[in-house]
Amino acid sequence: MAKTIAEKIFDSHLVDTPSNDIQVIRLDAVLCHEITTPIAINDLVKRGKDHVFDPSKIKAVIDHVTPAKDSKTAMQGKILREWARRHDIKDFFDIGRNGICHALFPEKGFVRPGYTVIMGDSHTCTLGAFGAFAAGVGTTALEVGILKGVCAFQYPQTIKIDITGRLPAGVYAKDVILSIIGRIGVNGATNKVIEFTGPVVDTMPMDARMTMCNMAVEAGATSGICYPDRQTVEYLWPFVQNEYESKDSALKDYSRWISDTDATYADIVTHDVSDLEPQVTFDYKPENVKAVAEMAGTPVDQVYIGSCTNGRIDDLRVAAKALNGRAVAANVRGIVSPATPQIYRQALQEGIIQTFMDAGFCVTNPTCGACLGMSNGVLAKGEVCASTTNRNFYGRMGRGGMVHLMSPATAAATAVAGHICNSDLYQKGE
Amino acid sequence: MEKFNGNVLFLNRDDINTDEIIPAKYLTENDKDALKPHLLEDLKLSGFQAQDSLSDKHVIVSRANFGCGSSREHAPWALEVNGIHLVIAESFARIFRQNMFACGLMAIELPPTTLDHIFKQYATQNTTVKTDLSQNCFEFSTGGLSERVEFKLEDFDRQLVEAGGWIEYADKKYR
Numbered sequence: 053m054a055k056t057i058a059e060k061i062f063d064s065h066l067v068d069t070p071s072n073d074i075q076v077i078r079l080d081a082v083l084c085h086e087i088t089t090p091i092a093i094n095d096l097v098k099r100g101k102d103h104v105f106d107p108s109k110i111k112a113v114i115d116h117v118t119p120a121k122d123s124k125t126a127m128q129g130k131i132l133r134e135w136a137r138r139h140d141i142k143d144f145f146d147i148g149r150n151g152i153c154h155a156l157f158p159e160k161g162f163v164r165p166g167y168t169v170i171m172g173d174s175h176t177c178t179l180g181a182f183g184a185f186a187a188g189v190g191t192t193a194l195e196v197g198i199l200k201g202v203c204a205f206q207y208p209q210t211i212k213i214d215i216t217g218r219l220p221a222g223v224y225a226k227d228v229i230l231s232i233i234g235r236i237g238v239n240g241a242t243n244k245v246i247e248f249t250g251p252v253v254d255t256m257p258m259d260a261r262m263t264m265c266n267m268a269v270e271a272g273a274t275s276g277i278c279y280p281d282r283q284t285v286e287y288l289w290p291f292v293q294n295e296y297e298s299k300d301s302a303l304k305d306y307s308r309w310i311s312d313t314d315a316t317y318a319d320i321v322t323h324d325v326s327d328l329e330p331q332v333t334f335d336y337k338p339e340n341v342k343a344v345a346e347m348a349g350t351p352v353d354q355v356y357i358g359s360c361t362n363g364r365i366d367d368l369r370v371a372a373k374a375l376n377g378r379a380v381a382a383n384v385r386g387i388v389s390p391a392t393p394q395i396y397r398q399a400l401q402e403g404i405i406q407t408f409m410d411a412g413f414c415v416t417n418p419t420c421g422a423c424l425g426m427s428n429g430v431l432a433k434g435e436v437c438a439s440t441t442n443r444n445f446y447g448r449m450g451r452g453g454m455v456h457l458m459s460p461a462t463a464a465a466t467a468v469a470g471h472i473c474n475s476d477l478y479q480k481g482e
Numbered sequence: 483m484e485k486f487n488g489n490v491l492f493l494n495r496d497d498i499n500t501d502e503i504i505p506a507k508y509l510t511e512n513d514k515d516a517l518k519p520h521l522l523e524d525l526k527l528s529g530f531q532a533q534d535s536l537s538d539k540h541v542i543v544s545r546a547n548f549g550c551g552s553s554r555e556h557a558p559w560a561l562e563v564n565g566i567h568l569v570i571a572e573s574f575a576r577i578f579r580q581n582m583f584a585c586g587l588m589a590i591e592l593p594p595t596t597l598d599h600i601f602k603q604y605a606t607q608n609t610t611v612k613t614d615l616s617q618n619c620f621e622f623s624t625g626g627l628s629e630r631v632e633f634k635l636e637d638f639d640r641q642l643v644e645a646g647g648w649i650e651y652a653d654k655k656y657r
Binding site: 067068070071072074076087088090091094095099101116117122124125127128131172173174176188189190191192193195196199200202204206238239242243272274336337424425426443445446447448451 | 499510512551558
């Protein structure tokens with residue numbers, strides 16, 4: 053029977069079918085951070101079940117508030133750190149080596165095509181960019197994952213979004229995904245997997261695919277997913293070169309994880325991006341999306357470039373290019389947060405950090421921080437932030453603050469202008 | 483089960499997200515009870531005053547896509563420590579729904595027409611819900627008015643509620 057990639061992954065990981073469409077699947081990776089894991093750890097200890105199913109399949113990082121900002125966040129780090137130590141979890145990333153989980157874990161080679169991955173974080177769907185089924189879960193599901201290496205999901209239905217045409221210059225993956233969420237809505241893919249396919253996705257580098265899959269959850273999707281291809285192999289090669297004779301043989305193996313052409317979909321959407329303009333959100337839902345040109349002139353107090361959505365090296369390169377040697381406008385606070393130490397280092401070597409600092413940006417260490425209003429750039433009531441993050445919910449970056457989501461290029465141009473505007477990199481599609 | 487009975491809080495809006503249910507700044511708590519005073523603190527809904535509106539409420543009735551956004555199980559926990567064990571809505575975000583049943587709580591979907599009727603008939607009154615799990619049926623009542631509303635409960639979700647949650651269920655079943 054013809055299957056989608058998500059169906060293939062489920063069928064190859066099936067442990068149990070407790071009722072009609074619910075499947076319990078075996079997990080290849082259980083990822084942990086210091087916000088949602090400590091309560092699971094405490095509960096396991098309380099139950100006398102302080103075990104892990106396989107320390108080599110558990111990866112952990114302190115990323116949301118780091119360095120700790122107060123006694124409570126210090127305690128969350130301490131609980132995670134001591135747990136990693138006592139269970140010999142070797143892939144644990146602490147201060148100096150830590151970065152935002154959904155940027156760090158792929159960079160370390162912890163995800164492969166065909167994998168099943170969970171984490172106590174809704175943006176885990178980012179990792180679907182590698183042809184994996186990757187889903188955010190709550191603390192209890194994480195706890196069972198840590199203890200038993202399994203998780204329960206509805207058998208996946210898939211929406212295929214075929215992205216066609218040619219992206220105009222200065223329009224990026226972030227604009228594409230915002231336009232898709234604007235089209236299908238925040239509830240448009242609930243309980244479903246979104247497959248991103250088509251010529252535009254084929255030419256997207258892994259950083260861009262991760263941006264796309266990252267925001268699949270903002271349309272309600274369980275996982276975003278892209279087919280593994282040569283770019284996937286290139287990205288993963290340093291980690292898999294001992295497993296395969298050549299890149300071609302890796303590619304051949306990974307081709308198992310591509311949907312059959314006659315697979316059954318819940319829906320198939322064709323999304324032509326040839327005329328797409330840079331996008332920006334308004335109001336308090338990620339589906340409230342407009343062309344930047346329609347919002348042009350809206351003043352901002354802060355510009356934030358970073359997060360699991362847009363804190364990768366390609367994002368920083370584009371933002372630096374859009375700055376083009378210019379300084380941040382007076383009355384605007386610019387903050388840039390490279391998503392991992394490796395990205396930070398790369399940005400230093402390429403002179404990108406210098407560009408940001410010359411422009412008057414504050415460069416922070418890698419952390420989730422401001423995106424969810426926890427640290428490193430929280431908004432005051434009435435303030436407006438132009439942000440490359442993923443959620444414009446009311447209060448998200450600070451109570452009473454307004455968040456406009458946009459691409460790194462638009463954010464950089466906005467920082468210079470002091471109000472929302474298109475970057476000079478944008479050229480209208482033909 | 484009695485924990486699924488009580489006075490109803492009506493939240494007449496789609497897409498109530500988990501940042502509204504419990505803001506991220508409280509995710510540094512390692513004790514569920516500490517979440518109690520902050521439930522729905524940032525809810526954007528006219529006329530809603532968290533502390534007054536929540537007083538003595540044990541059931542929430544809302545609209546589409548309830549619990550969207552972050553995966554934080556702090557959202558169901560914040561409901562639970564306030565004595566709210568049942569949310570009825572047109573639809574739920576996947577992770578929120580999964581988290582509710584994983585905690586042994588219930589997230590039950592009703593069709594939009596049924597909810598329209600319930601909002602119209604009951605939202606302006608003091609309304610209570612009684613849940614009959616053996617009959618898959620709610621009884622909404624206010625003053626002299628009362629009616630039965632049937633609901634669907636998936637086998638797996640029923641098993642989770644009966645077990646007390648996913649950890650209890652999984653611990654017995656999977657090695």
